[in-house]
Amino acid sequence: MKTKTIILGLILSGLAGAALALEPADLDNRIRTLTDKFESFQHRPDNGIPSDTLRKAQGIVLLDTTKGGLVFGYQGGSGVAMVKDATLKKWSPVAFLKANQASFGLQVGEEQSFYIILLMTTNSTWKLIDPKIQFGASAGGTANETTGGVDTKSPSDQAVLIYKDHVGLFGGAVVKGGGLSADADANLIYYGQSLSLRDILFDHKVQPGETASRLISKIHSYAHE
Numbered sequence: 001m002k003t004k005t006i007i008l009g010l011i012l013s014g015l016a017g018a019a020l021a022l023e024p025a026d027l028d029n030r031i032r033t034l035t036d037k038f039e040s041f042q043h044r045p046d047n048g049i050p051s052d053t054l055r056k057a058q059g060i061v062l063l064d065t066t067k068g069g070l071v072f073g074y075q076g077g078s079g080v081a082m083v084k085d086a087t088l089k090k091w092s093p094v095a096f097l098k099a100n101q102a103s104f105g106l107q108v109g110e111e112q113s114f115y116i117i118l119l120m121t122t123n124s125t126w127k128l129i130d131p132k133i134q135f136g137a138s139a140g141g142t143a144n145e146t147t148g149g150v151d152t153k154s155p156s157d158q159a160v161l162i163y164k165d166h167v168g169l170f171g172g173a174v175v176k177g178g179g180l181s182a183d184a185d186a187n188l189i190y191y192g193q194s195l196s197l198r199d200i201l202f203d204h205k206v207q208p209g210e211t212a213s214r215l216i217s218k219i220h221s222y223a224h225e
Contacts, residue, residue, distance in 0.1 A: 027096065027186055027189065028210075028211045031080060031211040037165070038062055038218060049163060051224040058120060058121060059084065060117065060119070061080070061116070061117035062080055063114070064113075065099055078098055079115075080094040080215075092200065093200055093209065093212050094208070095200040095201050096186035097181065097182060097183055099180045115162060115164050115165075116162075120159055121159045123159070
């Protein structure tokens with residue numbers, strides 16, 4: 001048990017060191033990567049997310065995750081969130097998020113996934129300022145077109161829609177258990193000041209940069225706005 005604790009401590013220390021070594025240019029590259037993955041998702045054979053669904057979205061989270069392990073399991077990742085101003089109908093700057101969880105147990109292999117989480121109501125966007133963000137079936141519900149359905153509501157009635165690469169509209173609790181939260185280090189490095197998710201997403205304390213504006217432009221394009 002002591003050995004496992006030491007290993008976990010070293011991993012977490014390494015993650016913290018990596019965060020401190022980040023520069024704004026690295027975070028711009030992170031936004032570009034997520035934007036490219038969003039665009040690739042929209043080029044799927046099934047046409048990705050419908051344009052009318054994107055138009056109705058009041059918030060969006062793009063999330064890259066890695067899950068796997070050998071001897072112990074881990075799940076981590078990073079992403080960004082944006083919300084649409086209910087009055088101005090404009091998208092906010094990006095707020096950086098992180099997903100970090102670890103648990104001991106025999107696991108072999110690795111899985112990388114990309115998620116697009118659409119927040120379809122103004123109320124659902126306020127979940128983003130919770131200390132531990134949680135989305136999924138127990139946090140508003142998702143439709144499940146891939147396995148026959150776990151919710152009787154149609155996608156247009158959902159407060160939260162979760163799409164996963166290679167799956168499409170994904171049912172079940174995907175981001176759950178307190179593993180998703182604000183990446184305070186990344187937000188500090190990128191904006192040069194200590195900002196909460198509320199400051200970035202709702203209170204207009206900063207404006208979208210060039211790379212965030214490109215992401216916003218892609219969303220508008222695929223929403224046919």
